[in-house]
Amino acid sequence: MTENTSAYAQAGVDTEAGDRAVALMKAAVSRTHGPEVLGGFGGFAGMFDASALLGYKRPLLATSTDGVGTKVAIAQAIDKHDTIGQDLVAMVVDDIIVVGAKPLFMTDYIACGKVVPERIASIVGGIARACEATGTALVGGETAEHPGLLGDDDYDAAGAAAGVVEAEDMLTPDRVQDGDVVLAIGASGLHSNGYSLVRKIMADAGLTYEQHAADLGATYGEALLEPTMLYTGPLLRVLETPELHGAIHSLSHVTGGGIAANLARVLPQDAWTEVDRATWSPLPVFQHLAQVAGHELTSLEGAWNLGVGMFAVVDPARAEAVAAKLRTEGMTVWQTGVVGKSARDLAGFEQGAKGVDGGAVRLVGAYAS
Incomplete structure (x- = not known):
């Protein structure tokens, strides 16, 4: 551990725990990736090959963002975190289908007081399973540790997704x-x-x-x-x-x-x-x-x-x-x-x-x- 890392850990941010969380979630996230996802897992930016849109006459992009809300407080109260991810995907992707759009990819953001690798992996595992079920590539995400702002067992989750619909097929x-x-x-x-x-x-x-x-x-x-x-x-x-x-x-x-x-x-x-x-x-x-x-x-x-x-x-x-x-x-x-x-x-x-x-x-x- 370097001196700088040690100082950061003393401030309450455990980057090694973050790395362990990433390792635990990697397989689940990778299962949402088709050939359109470029660069694999863990890059600074998620990459998605949009050449499939060339087959559209007039492709319209649809986007949505949302969170899970205070339902996370119940997950935290009983220490059960494997379903919250599906809630997040549903709240985002099921808004996109309202205009008739097919979801393409999604990113997530989890803020927590302390990274517990198994808990983060459980949340992201739920996100990945729901993305897989809806044909949505989970191309990236972020887990941020906020000591002093959130309690050790507190977290919140949000996400955003993009989809596409042919202009003449858009539901209005x-x-x-x-x-x-x-x-x-x-x-x-x-x-x-x-x-x-x-x-x-x-x-x-x-x-x-x-x-x-x-x-x-x-x-x-x-x-x-x-x-x-x-x-x-x-x-x-x-x-x-x-x-x-x-x-x-x-x-x-x-x-x-x-x-x-x-x-x-x-x-x-x-x-x-x-x-x-x-x-x-x-x-x-x-x-x-x-x-x-x-x-x-x-x-x-x-x-x-x-x-x-x-x-x-x-x-x-x-x-x-x-x-x-x-x-x-x-x-x-x-x-x-x-x-x-x-x-x-x-x-x-x-x-x-x-x-x-x-x-x-x-x-x-x-x-x-």
Whole structure:
């Protein structure tokens, strides 16, 4: 160990631990690399051969960045870190598929108080497995040690990805027509949104993540760490099926902001829809947490997905074919609404969100028991 390295270690940064973490994650990351990835693993910059884009008439690049949010606090509380990586990939890549783009590559960033090689490798292993499942090359990343800013067991994870879509195939609200069918695609759980509310409910009720929840068949920690569903692969295969080409007009990833707001973002300004709650029963984790907190499920629709991870707005003539294809891909799919463009009173509808002047959406009816 050199004098400079020793001084750095005395300041709380262990570069040797970082090197061990890299060695532990190398195999998992390398499995995401196809021939398009140049330079291998560990370079200053990840390199991706874009010559495949020469086959596009007008390639549009899509990019997205996100993190896992305060869900990492639960992973840290029960010392389970192998699923957080999938959450990160899903939150980033499943935003890219919303415009119909195929993900190409991703990079990640993990900030921590202290590098524990096995923990970092577990996180990155989850990222790599999810990248592999979605056809995304993990071309680079960074692990940064922040002693004095973060506690030894604290960390946060973020990532960014890029994808490509042919201009004429890009999904936009402008494609949505009067009479289009709104399909809901089931969620695996809370995904990676609304965990500040989850943690408050747990704290207010005096519950710990190690406690067993009979209604959930697991400890709270295990149930709350259920990884985010990966929609990119199944949706890409639908988009690439010749007989279903053009059947999907828009997609919505139900993340922060809840159900109505995210669907409104992918409808044109002259469109509206009513989402029928009676078409599904919220997953047990939502019902259990709502009961613990004494909340009505309807009051949580702006915080949690309540069991809907994606919406697909589709051509009514091919809606059942799209649903059937998604079901063969392991997705749970059901019709939950129809798009209208006729004039009507929009009182009680949520209109647009996050700066987007979109359509109008409201939830109606009562949830199925």
